[in-house]
Amino acid sequence: MNNLLSIFKALSDKNRIRILLMLSKKKLCVCEIQDILGVTVSTVSKHLSILRDIGFIADEKEGKWVNYSLNTASKDIVLNQIILILPFYLNDDELIQSDFEKVNTVCRKDLCNV
Template sequence: MKEFIRVMKAVSDPTRVKILKILEKRVMCVCELQTSLGAAQSTASKHLKMLEDAGLVASQKDGLWVNYTLADGHQSPFAASLLGNLRHWLNDEPEISALVEKTAHIDRFEILNKN
């Protein structure tokens, strides 16, 4: 039951649901997610950590970058089921649609050049 509760808690926050919907479209680093959400880096990282602990998100180090993607669901049947269903949920939600559209134009190299 603990594993189920961990997954449900992870998706109980709107920002974490937004992260999952963004990651359905592409792999992203923290700075890209931070820009997309308009959140602080530490906030984005905390959300990603909770999603990763629940088996919903996976990370992979690539040189200086840590890339985040949706997990494949092997860690938890609850996470796998939720991720499978989430692909069909909220796509018509205006806030999600706008966020996904905005995210398509975010690039880590442009973000770094602005700083």
């Protein structure tokens, strides 16, 4: 029950939903997600830790960066179903479409090393 509640609580935030859908398109690092969401790095990091703890996403080091990716191989029924359903539900959403465009053009090297 508590596990299930954690899943729904994790999904009760607009920015976390946006992150999940971004990651369904492409692996991203924290600073790229920050750029797209328009919130501070610490806030993004907090959201990512919530999504990671549940098993929605996975992280992996690549040079200086940590790449986050969607975990499509979860054994959890609810997690799997949610990840399948989300795109059908939100592909037409204006904000999500705008996020998708940014995902394609975002460049971590421009964002950092200022």
